[in-house]
Amino acid sequence: MRATIIFIGFLFGFIFSQPALAQKGLHTKSKKAIEYYREADNHRVRMQYQTAEQLIQVAIKKDDKFQEAYMILALIYRATGRIDEAVSQMEFAKSLDEKNSIVLYELAKLYLRQGKYNEVLTTTREYLASSPTYDRRIEDAKKMEATAEFAIHHMNDASLYNPHPLSDTVNAFPTQYFPVVTVDKSAILFTRRFGASMDFDEDLVISYKKDDGQWGFAKSLSRNINTDGNEGTCTLSADGRTLIFTSCFGRPGYGSCDLYVSKKIGDEWTVPVNLGPKINTRAWESQPSLSADGRTLYFVSDRHKGDVGHRDLYVSILDDQDEWTSAKALSEEVNSMGDEVSPFIHPNGVTLYFASNGLMGFGGFDIFRTEKTDTGWTTPVNMGYPLNNSEDQLSLFITSDGEQGYYSHEDIFENQKRSILYEFDVPEETQVKYKTSYVKGHVYDAKTQKPIKAEIELFDLKKVQKISQVKSDSVSGDYLMVLTEGAEYALYVDKKGYLFKSMSFNYEKGTEKPVEVDIFLNPISEGTSVILNNIFFKLDSYELENKSTTELDRLIRFLKINDQIKVEIGGHTDDLGSDEYNKKLSLQRAESVYKYLVSHGIPKAQLRYQGYGKTQPAVPNTSEINRQYNRRIEFKVVK
The missing domain is CATH 2.60.40.2190 (Immunoglobulin-like)
Structure with missing residues (x-):
C-alpha cells in the first residue's frame, strides 16, 4: 500500500527540505560549474525544483565529473517523486568517489525509499565504516540499518490483502484520499481535489451504496460544509450525524489549521463551528478521528516542538455538559520521538490505528495498532507487510466488523500523479480483537x-x-x-x-x-408500563444478580426525578411449574426489587409490589425464548 504524498503539505503543515550540502572540497575545479551548483542548491532548498534542475544540468555540462552536482540532481529527483532516477544519479555520484560518506548516506536513504533492504544494509555499513563525524547522520544510518534488518525479517505474503481500487463512481476525481466508511457500510466519505497541487480546492464528498451493492457517484457533502477554502481530513460519528473536519483557510480560527464541527439535523448539516481553544491552538491541528458515539476525539497537533516528535496524537472528551475537555497528548507508549499522524479509532472504541515514523517499521511512516486498557495503551504493533512498506502509509480505515480496510494509493496516470481509494480484505490474524x-x-x-x-x-x-x-x-x-x-x-x-x-x-x-x-x-401517565429487561435473578431464586445494579440505579434516578408518581413493581413468570410456585416466586422477586429501591432512598409511599405468576404472559409460552421473555419484572405507573 502506498499512501498519497501529493497532499503532504496540507497534512503536515510544511514540506521537509534537505539542508544545503557542504560546499568545501567540491569535486570540481570549474568556477562556472560551482557557480551554477550553488545557485541550483539555493533554489532546491526553497523547493523551486524546476529551476534548480535546469541550473544543475548546466553545472554538469560544465564538468561531467562533478560529483556533488549529481548528488543535488538526485535530491531534486527524490523531492519530486522520481525515486528511480534519483537512485541512478546517486549511484553514479558514488562511482566518482566511493569514499564520499555523504553520498553513501544519501544513497542508503534512497535504497530504503525503494524498499531495497539488502542494499540498505550494505550501504549503511559502508557509511559507518567510513569514519563519519556528523552525529545526526550516524544516528540516522544506524536506524536505517535496524529498519532494513526488521523489514527483511518481517516480510510475508502480500496476496492475503487482495487490494483493489473502488469504482470510478468513487474515484471520479484527479485526487481522493482519507476515506471514512459509515458503520453500516452504506456510505463512504472522503476528501477530493480537482488537481494534484495545493492550488486546487479541497472538498468533502460522499458516495452512497446502492441496492445492488455498487457505489453511487460521489457528490458534495453540503453547501454549509464546502467553501472556496479547503475542507480537508474529516471524521464521522457512527450514527453519521456528527462531522469534524480540518479547515485551514476562510474560517475564523486560532492557528494555521483548525478543527470544526457540524451536526446533521434531518437531512441538513449545520454551519460548522470552531471546536475552540481547548482543542485548537496557534499551532497546526488536523486529522481528526471520532469514537463511535462522537464523544471522544483523537487528532494530530504540532503544538509542542521539542524532544518529542513534532507531531503527536491528542485526545479530548465531550463531558456531561457537552463541552470538550482540554486536549491531552497520548502517552509515550504511542507518541514517540518521531512523528505520529493519521489516527483512526475503531468503532469498538478500543483499537487505535495510527502512522508513525518514530517506531520500528519498514521505512517512512508505517501503520501501527494499539489497544486501550484500563491503565493506558498497549505497546504499538506494526501492522506488517504489505500494508506497510518502504513508503509513507497514511489514511487507513477499518470497518466495524474488522473485515475490510480502505486507504488512498498514489500512482502515475498519464504522466500525472493521482491518488485513488482502495479497498482490501483484512487477514483474520490481523483483524481487530473486538x-x-x-x-x-x-x-x-x-x-x-x-x-x-x-x-x-x-x-x-x-x-x-x-x-x-x-x-x-x-x-x-x-x-x-x-x-x-x-x-x-x-x-x-x-x-x-x-x-x-x-x-x-x-x-x-x-x-x-x-x-x-x-x-x-x-x-408518563396512569396505566403506562415498561419491562425492565436488565434485572436478573439467580436460577429459581429471588436473589438479585450483581449485574442488575445498572437497571435498578436507572429506576432510582427516574423515581427521584418523577417523585410525584406512584408505581407498581410487578413480577411475572413463564408457564412452567405450578401456579402456587410461580405466584410465590414472582411476588418474592418483585419484593426484592421493592426492598432495593426503598434501601436506596425511594419512599415506601411511592411504591407497591405484586406477583402475577404466569397469569399475564407478554408473549405466548411457545418457545424457550418466549418463556425467557415472560420471566420479567414490569414497572407500571399506578397514580
Missing part, C-alpha cells in the same frame, strides 16, 4: 407516533459503567448505537416526561448481526 455490530432505528412518541429527540445510553452491566451515549435525531428520530463484542450491555432510551425503555444485548461470546428496532416511548 468486532462491533449495531442497533439502529427510530424513536417515536407512542401516542402521537411522531419522531422525538431522546437520550440513548449504553452500559456494560458487569462493570456498571457507561460505555457510550448518543441522541436520536430531532427531525427523523433516527438513532444508531454501536455494540462491541466481549460484554453484556444494557441500552436505555430516555426523555423527560416519558417512561424510559431498556433493552438487553449479550455480546460476551461474540457479535450478532445488526439489529433494527423502532422504539416507542410512552408519556
Whole structure:
C-alpha cells in the first residue's frame, strides 16, 4: 500500500527540505560549474525544483565529473517523486568517489525509499565504516540499518490483502484520499481535489451504496460544509450525524489549521463551528478521528516542538455538559520521538490505528495498532507487510466488523500523479480483537407516533459503567448505537416526561448481526408500563444478580426525578411449574426489587409490589425464548 504524498503539505503543515550540502572540497575545479551548483542548491532548498534542475544540468555540462552536482540532481529527483532516477544519479555520484560518506548516506536513504533492504544494509555499513563525524547522520544510518534488518525479517505474503481500487463512481476525481466508511457500510466519505497541487480546492464528498451493492457517484457533502477554502481530513460519528473536519483557510480560527464541527439535523448539516481553544491552538491541528458515539476525539497537533516528535496524537472528551475537555497528548507508549499522524479509532472504541515514523517499521511512516486498557495503551504493533512498506502509509480505515480496510494509493496516470481509494480484505490474524455490530432505528412518541429527540445510553452491566451515549435525531428520530463484542450491555432510551425503555444485548461470546428496532416511548401517565429487561435473578431464586445494579440505579434516578408518581413493581413468570410456585416466586422477586429501591432512598409511599405468576404472559409460552421473555419484572405507573 502506498499512501498519497501529493497532499503532504496540507497534512503536515510544511514540506521537509534537505539542508544545503557542504560546499568545501567540491569535486570540481570549474568556477562556472560551482557557480551554477550553488545557485541550483539555493533554489532546491526553497523547493523551486524546476529551476534548480535546469541550473544543475548546466553545472554538469560544465564538468561531467562533478560529483556533488549529481548528488543535488538526485535530491531534486527524490523531492519530486522520481525515486528511480534519483537512485541512478546517486549511484553514479558514488562511482566518482566511493569514499564520499555523504553520498553513501544519501544513497542508503534512497535504497530504503525503494524498499531495497539488502542494499540498505550494505550501504549503511559502508557509511559507518567510513569514519563519519556528523552525529545526526550516524544516528540516522544506524536506524536505517535496524529498519532494513526488521523489514527483511518481517516480510510475508502480500496476496492475503487482495487490494483493489473502488469504482470510478468513487474515484471520479484527479485526487481522493482519507476515506471514512459509515458503520453500516452504506456510505463512504472522503476528501477530493480537482488537481494534484495545493492550488486546487479541497472538498468533502460522499458516495452512497446502492441496492445492488455498487457505489453511487460521489457528490458534495453540503453547501454549509464546502467553501472556496479547503475542507480537508474529516471524521464521522457512527450514527453519521456528527462531522469534524480540518479547515485551514476562510474560517475564523486560532492557528494555521483548525478543527470544526457540524451536526446533521434531518437531512441538513449545520454551519460548522470552531471546536475552540481547548482543542485548537496557534499551532497546526488536523486529522481528526471520532469514537463511535462522537464523544471522544483523537487528532494530530504540532503544538509542542521539542524532544518529542513534532507531531503527536491528542485526545479530548465531550463531558456531561457537552463541552470538550482540554486536549491531552497520548502517552509515550504511542507518541514517540518521531512523528505520529493519521489516527483512526475503531468503532469498538478500543483499537487505535495510527502512522508513525518514530517506531520500528519498514521505512517512512508505517501503520501501527494499539489497544486501550484500563491503565493506558498497549505497546504499538506494526501492522506488517504489505500494508506497510518502504513508503509513507497514511489514511487507513477499518470497518466495524474488522473485515475490510480502505486507504488512498498514489500512482502515475498519464504522466500525472493521482491518488485513488482502495479497498482490501483484512487477514483474520490481523483483524481487530473486538468486532462491533449495531442497533439502529427510530424513536417515536407512542401516542402521537411522531419522531422525538431522546437520550440513548449504553452500559456494560458487569462493570456498571457507561460505555457510550448518543441522541436520536430531532427531525427523523433516527438513532444508531454501536455494540462491541466481549460484554453484556444494557441500552436505555430516555426523555423527560416519558417512561424510559431498556433493552438487553449479550455480546460476551461474540457479535450478532445488526439489529433494527423502532422504539416507542410512552408519556408518563396512569396505566403506562415498561419491562425492565436488565434485572436478573439467580436460577429459581429471588436473589438479585450483581449485574442488575445498572437497571435498578436507572429506576432510582427516574423515581427521584418523577417523585410525584406512584408505581407498581410487578413480577411475572413463564408457564412452567405450578401456579402456587410461580405466584410465590414472582411476588418474592418483585419484593426484592421493592426492598432495593426503598434501601436506596425511594419512599415506601411511592411504591407497591405484586406477583402475577404466569397469569399475564407478554408473549405466548411457545418457545424457550418466549418463556425467557415472560420471566420479567414490569414497572407500571399506578397514580
